[in-house]
Amino acid sequence: MNYWLMKSEPDVFGIDDLQQRPQQTEHWDGVRNYQARNMMRDDMKIGDQVFFYHSNCELPGIVGIAEVVKESYPDFTAFDPDDKHFDPKSHPDKPTWFMVDVKFVRKLKRTISLQELKLKPELTDLALVRRGNRLSINPVTQQQWTFILSLE
DNA sequence: GCCAACGTTGGC
């Protein structure tokens, strides 16, 4: 089983939004970066555990846990000219962009902030805290996963 | 294939 961290802006789609969705499940659309796409398309499997991260907000950090419940399929928002993430170069018969479905598992008891994660010597290799990392999806090792949860 | 210009992300 693999572990991941997925960023979302709480003003757009936060952990509470995921919890309130039908089946507490939502498709992770709108990723328009090839590295992030490759991770979703090739490596994210059903049952993988996901840290839900709030970015671009007052207290950026990990706020909850989700789980992959559907593996890679075409991101249909890329086909919709009215969608914010429309990509005219992606066609239904040969899609450029893919997504997975994630399901709410639980909220953390508290937000484990980016600031706090950066201070931990155990997490210097965490992709999230590496300089210049802007990817919306990051791999997390099992060791990192366990350690971060121990901070809760 | 190079690289300058531009766009985006996201912390601060």
Add this chain to the structure above:
DNA sequence: GCCAACGTTGGC
């Protein structure tokens, strides 16, 4: 709102 760090685009 600023700006560093990337990714993408497009002229050549």
